[in-house]
Amino acid sequence: MRYFEFILILEIGILLLLSLFGKKLLNRRIVSAFVLVTLVAHYFLEGIRWQMYPTYLMAFFILLFYNHDFLRKRKWYIKTILIFCLLLLAVSGAVAKLVPVFDLPDTTSRYAVGTSNFTLEDSKRSNRKLNMKFWFPTSKIGSPDGVYSENPVQTLDGLFDMPGFVFGHLNRVETETYNNAEILNDSIKFPLVVYSHGAASSHLDNTGLLREIAGEGYVVLALDHDFSFSDYNLKKSDAMTLEYVAQKAFITDLIDKVVPNQVQDIEFILGNLPNSNYNLVDHINFEKIALMGHSLGGTTATDASFNVQGIQAIVNMDGPLNTASIEQLELPFLYMSSFSPDISDKSLEEKGLPDAMLYRRVKQWELENVYRLHDRNTIGFHWVRFRNAGHMDFTDVPFMLPIMKTDSYDEHKGHLLKSSVILDFIDIHLKNGKNYQKVKDQSLEWIK
Template identity: 25%
Template sequence: MRLYEILLALSCFALLMSTLFTRKLPRLSGIVASTISMSILTLHLWQEGYRWQMFGVYSLTIVITGSPCWKSIRSSSTVNLWRSVRYTLFGLSCVVITFTVLLSSCLPVFQLPKLEGSYQVGTFTMSLTDEGREESYTENGGDKRKLLVQFWYPAQVDNVQKTEPVFPEDPKMLAAYKKGLSSFIKLPEPIFDYWKYIRSNAYEEAAVQHSSVPYPLIIINHGMGTTRLLHVSQAEQLASHGYIVTSIDHPYSTVATAFPDGTNTDYRTTFSMDNFYTVGKSIGTVWTEDVNFVIRQLDGLNAGHMPSPLTGAIDMDKIGVMGHSFGGATAFNVLNTNPRVKAAVNMDGSLYELDIHRLADKPALFLKADKFAEMKEQQRKGLITDAKLSSIIAQELAIMEKVKQHGGSVIQLEGAKHYNFTDLQLYSNLLQYAGITGTIDGYRGASVVNHYVLDFFNKNLKGTGGALMNGARSEYPEVTFH
């Protein structure tokens, strides 16, 4: 809960006490409690903004303060409410306050993890159109493949700048993301209205913090049917440690993509786990070319051919790619097909390209959820009865073993499920009970993933660090090397 929300809940309880138990408290206490409660409510609405989770406390505060009935009770010390009525009202009101607090805590306006690097972070978003590729997901002939990319980078920040919200402030753009994510989480869209208050740690279009050497580049790819906005904390942390990060929205494979010109795209990719290995390659080809196109565009941006704060700031000879789920598989595919990419991180992504002979001699980090060891053991013991699935798993495991020979690592995170490799784990603890995230605390999960990803890229792009890649460490008991 936010500061004024906590104060409002406490003041509402104090107001309730002063109203229902006027014989035990001075008459002036009711006036003071009413004034304080209404002042806090006003400050909360002005500074933090309304959200529906607090409706119960809003209603109690206004009713107790403004209702003539409550005023008459408070104004006379001789009023003798039946004890049962008085305590019933008190009990019901306490239930309302308690439920409001629980609801606000379970669906919080959460904060992204604080930056741990030495740099403050700037951000901006731009669209890029590949004139050489037609868009395959639209019905209009001649439509070109149009991408939305967001950048994070080490920045110089003045005192008047404010951090950017995670979701767009434009109501139409925000509505597109709420609609898409509500379908993904399978809850009504109005529930997520409070997301507009979630803020990042980055400052929009802040000046780049120039360095004596340019910064390595890392490209992030979201999972199938999600969005780049679920990887903001990962991007910010890397940028705060001296990387330039760009995250790609792969249109028509996201819950929504809201472009700066006001156009929005939805999810249209025909894809499921049932057709993963037949359709996956064709979709992966599109995503891989998206990444390759962005790299080519960044050559021009870095050379000053496009207006941006990043001219000359990117080391285009030190490129890493990472991603979650299908985006992780794409990152690994780009590593093996694009000679400019030096290292890749695959966060719990099943591979759609299983040809072990296509592997490049370059390092990759595989981060796996907590069922990986069980699946690996079942495969070893021959307990997977589906012959096709068993063959696919065997090929994936063989690729991971080969990756380790090329300086890579395969790591399992205990207590993590698939979406613990995204910011979704920060949105609500209730996601754990829905089976979307695992038992590991969201902030702890984010911290472990961010530290291992950073150490991997430091080792392979900067030539520093690498200690975490050497094996198990006592400060990370959740991590198992395979």
């Protein structure tokens, strides 16, 4: 919760409590001045957001009616109104806390980072629009103006299966980037990292990580796959069914129905972007590409590597592996998995899982192919487990919706570890670095 939001809620709460318990009301002008000044400061310095709408309503209630005699009365209906107002204020404060205007971790990268958007249209697939956001090094200085999403109500509609208005406040979240900046004028071309998001998610869901990678001398392309359950004849209810057979069948459907289409997205973009009129094209080294994805995006990144030229490395963050792809995979591969399904029932329950046994069975099944890849002893294969991380902790979700953060997971430390592990890996294969030096930390378990 931001500073003036907290002050505004506190002021209104105190005034409502004074009225409820019949205490002597403060001077009308002083009361009105304090509330009005705080409201104006909040509006201009922080910006309004929907989570605070009930608080704004209470502020106007105070400004309009606080000096009226009816608030001095001890009638039951007056108390009822005041109690209702307090409850409404509490709800507003709780929602503002649960869905915050959050801060991403401070960037530690070498370069400042610029962003821009671009769209390609695939005429062979019903004119499918492929929206992309790019992050890249820039020499621009001054106050960053980049925000998490410029039009979140529209572009994030359906994220986590929620309506777009829920994310309307994300245009208030600063990202320490420069919107529509010029790319760093360097004599060399930058390697390309392509990011694929998970099912029902967005190309923005790993902004913190993508910003860090770009700041170390990469052009990062985040693709919006425009996922929809109905497009693939999938049922939302199947995704929520807490039953092993149903979950296994749903994940299999995602791999069989969704991944091939998303692989085509990547193939089309990498096949057509080099010949497009996009201004960054001349600064990208299309012979040095890493594919990276989270969840189903990790599956997509893995499978897309088979038919695209220039792929030098793959990063899969907790995504299931397609059985058919195990024998084909020969490229350097980094697999990052969340906490182990082999820990005790008590430990799993402490993570806040709705069904620890279901998680155990589904995760063990998902990791079967990872173990098969492990047993192949493929050169360049690395597997690291983040001991305390849940599946969504590999994204910005712990910052965006703190209630979805896994218990005992430190999202700030996790962000630094995730960034370091990935950057060290892709530096080796896209920048001709030395042998891979595995990050040492007690919260990491290197399986291979």
